[in-house]
Amino acid sequence: MTKSIKRSYIREILDATNKETISFAGGLPDENLFPMEKLKNASLKVLDDSSSMQYSKSQGIEDLREKIAKLYTKYFDFPTTKDEILITTGSQQAFDIISKTFLEKEVIVQTPTYIGALSAFKVLDLKVKDFKYIGSLNYQLKKDNGLYVMSDFANPNAKSLEKEERKEIAHILNKKGSFLIEDAAYSLLDFDGKIKKPISAYYQKSFHLGSFSKIVAPGLRVGWIRCDKKFIEKILVSKEALDLHTPTLNQMILNQFLEDNDLFEHLKKIRMDYKEKMEFMASCFKKYIPSFQFEKPNGGMFIYGKFQEDSFLLAKEVLKKNIAFVPAQVFFADSKKSKEARFNFTNSSKKQIEKGIKEISNMIITKNESIWFKMFKERLS
Amino acid sequence: MTKSIKRSYIREILDATNKETISFAGGLPDENLFPMEKLKNASLKVLDDSSSMQYSKSQGIEDLREKIAKLYTKYFDFPTTKDEILITTGSQQAFDIISKTFLEKEVIVQTPTYIGALSAFKVLDLKVKDFKYIGSLNYQLKKDNGLYVMSDFANPNAKSLEKEERKEIAHILNKKGSFLIEDAAYSLLDFDGKIKKPISAYYQKSFHLGSFSKIVAPGLRVGWIRCDKKFIEKILVSKEALDLHTPTLNQMILNQFLEDNDLFEHLKKIRMDYKEKMEFMASCFKKYIPSFQFEKPNGGMFIYGKFQEDSFLLAKEVLKKNIAFVPAQVFFADSKKSKEARFNFTNSSKKQIEKGIKEISNMIITKNESIWFKMFKERLS
Numbered sequence: 001m002t003k004s005i006k007r008s009y010i011r012e013i014l015d016a017t018n019k020e021t022i023s024f025a026g027g028l029p030d031e032n033l034f035p036m037e038k039l040k041n042a043s044l045k046v047l048d049d050s051s052s053m054q055y056s057k058s059q060g061i062e063d064l065r066e067k068i069a070k071l072y073t074k075y076f077d078f079p080t081t082k083d084e085i086l087i088t089t090g091s092q093q094a095f096d097i098i099s100k101t102f103l104e105k106e107v108i109v110q111t112p113t114y115i116g117a118l119s120a121f122k123v124l125d126l127k128v129k130d131f132k133y134i135g136s137l138n139y140q141l142k143k144d145n146g147l148y149v150m151s152d153f154a155n156p157n158a159k160s161l162e163k164e165e166r167k168e169i170a171h172i173l174n175k176k177g178s179f180l181i182e183d184a185a186y187s188l189l190d191f192d193g194k195i196k197k198p199i200s201a202y203y204q205k206s207f208h209l210g211s212f213s214k215i216v217a218p219g220l221r222v223g224w225i226r227c228d229k230k231f232i233e234k235i236l237v238s239k240e241a242l243d244l245h246t247p248t249l250n251q252m253i254l255n256q257f258l259e260d261n262d263l264f265e266h267l268k269k270i271r272m273d274y275k276e277k278m279e280f281m282a283s284c285f286k287k288y289i290p291s292f293q294f295e296k297p298n299g300g301m302f303i304y305g306k307f308q309e310d311s312f313l314l315a316k317e318v319l320k321k322n323i324a325f326v327p328a329q330v331f332f333a334d335s336k337k338s339k340e341a342r343f344n345f346t347n348s349s350k351k352q353i354e355k356g357i358k359e360i361s362n363m364i365i366t367k368n369e370s371i372w373f374k375m376f377k378e379r380l381s
Numbered sequence: 382m383t384k385s386i387k388r389s390y391i392r393e394i395l396d397a398t399n400k401e402t403i404s405f406a407g408g409l410p411d412e413n414l415f416p417m418e419k420l421k422n423a424s425l426k427v428l429d430d431s432s433s434m435q436y437s438k439s440q441g442i443e444d445l446r447e448k449i450a451k452l453y454t455k456y457f458d459f460p461t462t463k464d465e466i467l468i469t470t471g472s473q474q475a476f477d478i479i480s481k482t483f484l485e486k487e488v489i490v491q492t493p494t495y496i497g498a499l500s501a502f503k504v505l506d507l508k509v510k511d512f513k514y515i516g517s518l519n520y521q522l523k524k525d526n527g528l529y530v531m532s533d534f535a536n537p538n539a540k541s542l543e544k545e546e547r548k549e550i551a552h553i554l555n556k557k558g559s560f561l562i563e564d565a566a567y568s569l570l571d572f573d574g575k576i577k578k579p580i581s582a583y584y585q586k587s588f589h590l591g592s593f594s595k596i597v598a599p600g601l602r603v604g605w606i607r608c609d610k611k612f613i614e615k616i617l618v619s620k621e622a623l624d625l626h627t628p629t630l631n632q633m634i635l636n637q638f639l640e641d642n643d644l645f646e647h648l649k650k651i652r653m654d655y656k657e658k659m660e661f662m663a664s665c666f667k668k669y670i671p672s673f674q675f676e677k678p679n680g681g682m683f684i685y686g687k688f689q690e691d692s693f694l695l696a697k698e699v700l701k702k703n704i705a706f707v708p709a710q711v712f713f714a715d716s717k718k719s720k721e722a723r724f725n726f727t728n729s730s731k732k733q734i735e736k737g738i739k740e741i742s743n744m745i746i747t748k749n750e751s752i753w754f755k756m757f758k759e760r761l762s
């Protein structure tokens with residue numbers, strides 16, 4: 001079925017990197033911020049109980065679902081019960097099991113959009129089309145297709161939808177009846193700690209995807225789907241067929257961690273650190289590559305901007321110097337050429353950030369000089 | 382896509398059970414045999430390194446792949462390198478990613494066969510057909526379809542293929558060129574510790590699936606695929622789209638556990654315990670339900686046999702008394718009626734085994750008496 005699909009370019013970059021690489025390419029959170037001692041304590045408690053190593057129910061552990069439901073009710077202005085939560089193996093898994101269960105042919109996505117979602121849809125032979133303006137959804141959405149959006153600090157361009165835009169999308173959805181997949185991977189990473197009400201809270205045929213990867217640790221691979229109870233029963237068929245259930249141990253560790261610690265205290269640390277790194281990277285761009293156009297994000301993990309050069313060629317060149325970033329081409333459903341690029345600022349030290357951007361700057365200058373030299377020679381001849 | 386598929390009956394039973402249920406239904410290993418102290422020690426070591434909580438490569442952690450490769454070379458008479466191993470989130474995941482990548486329409490399975498594989502194939506809209514005799518594979522196999530077999534202590538009927546049968550299947554495969562999916566979930570659970578050479582060792586277009594669920598602990602959800610290097614690159618597309626990678630923490634815990642302990646010492650304990658439980662369950666059947674026909678297995682986790690009654694109705698009746706087992710109907714690709722049933726002996730105490738089988742016996746006697754009484758009344762009238 002998927003014979004013709006190429007491996008994700010980002011994963012290829014990740015596979016090509018080594019310990020020496022300065023990587024702005026991945027979406028890796030800062031390892032230094034993982035609450036290792038707290039996770040160790042949680043693990044120790046959990047490992048006293050052999051049921052942490054046993055099979056468990058497909059929907060996920062009740063206590064953890066309860067805690068996630070409370071997050072919605074308390075912080076997202078979105079009343080939720082544990083029966084409306086299904087635990088997934090990373091929020092990535094949600095794309096597969098929702099699509100398999102409900103989507104027949106087509107999904108409409110933002111442009112640019114998260115490459116992992118694109119892959120998941122394409123592996124299932126779904127047609128992926130993008131939309132540029134909310135108004136065009138009036139023509140693109142149908143009862144049997146899906147809409148995929150990231151409402152907060154979207155990967156890759158770090159943009160968020162305003163309240164009015166959310167309501168407008170919900171309004172169109174309510175008219176058309178499509179399935180909404182709303183990805184909230186970065187929703188708790190606003191630098192100022194604000195949390196916005198999701199589109200899903202205004203629309204019943206919706207799946208709101210959450211993840212512990214960016215707020216606790218990705219190595220646990222635990223995410224969730226928040227949706228109407230009646231949809232959960234259907235998705236469970238696909239979930240069970242995939243991995244029976246998400247690892248019991250990982251769910252129990254997270255449950256214990258949340259039991260013993262204040263998640264929002266931890267989030268505060270992450271947000272402060274990420275804001276500082278973002279500001280630093282922004283200042284490096286202004287200093288070394290002033291031609292790189294971008295807006296500073298209010299949250300998330302990426303700076304997204306536009307070079308004056310073809311970003312795909314530039315990325316290829318700098319990878320030879322062991323510096324990695326992602327050219328925007330891969331984020332478009334139709335892979336169109338682009339000068340835009342995504343830079344992750346959470347997984348490098350300030351020293352690495354400065355060194356990396358300086359090197360890219362040198363590369364651009366050298367290239368431009370050689371182009372200038374070539375043009376000069378051509379004129380002479 | 383999967384709208385019409387019902388949830389797995391076994392998972393439904395598992396969801397219906399509570400702490401009071403005597404369950405012979407699941408395929409749960411004995412929790413008391415999980416090496417909890419050793420896993421705790423491994424976890425502690427691993428949690429000193431924050432990379433255990435970070436994203437990692439899609440194919441899996443190199444050290445763990447290396448160790449699994451050595452298992453093949455040393456014990457399965459099947460020379461293997463780490464490049465031929467792909468780590469999966471439970472061996473269940475392997476069905477999905479192999480099928481998505483290579484199978485277009487159809488898969489041929491043993492009868493009866495593992496219900497989890499059936500679900501995975503059906504969720505992907507594959508046609509599932511069974512074969513009863515090896516010879517019929519000559520007609521059923523084609524270049525573009527797949528063959529799914531469990532060569533050792535198959536779930537549900539605990540049967541193994543003899544060496545000659547393996548060679549015969551490999552011979553047909555070599556003529557036809559189908560994809561072979563060989564499931565080795567129970568291959569290391571021979572009561573006498575024997576390990577047989579898999580069919581995959583005689584056939585290149587093969588995927589040999591392994592799992593730590595039955596030999597260490599299922600709550601970690603770590604399995605693997607052993608196949609030709611050139612297939613791995615293709616499967617990675619589907620694997621990445623599904624969950625990016627198998628949880629880093631879980632892979633590292635297993636790697637550390639295998640580093641510090643002798644897996645085969647641990648397996649010895651499991652095998653001795655399971656043999657004893659099996660013998661005990663067999664003696665209970667002989668004592669309380671002598672009409673139940675079965676052969677004692679040489680390994681694995683199940684006794685499979687035949688009642689004189691419809692096993693589906695019987696299972697439904699005894700579930701009301703809080704006793705669970707699985708009627709064979711669910712193990713057939715076409716769900717045909719059956720008197721056969723599967724009993725798991727690894728997840729109950731001897732006391733529970735005796736009590737459970739006695740209750741089933743009482744149920745049968747009461748039912749037969751009421752049928753006899755009904756017949757008697759009918760004759761009188």
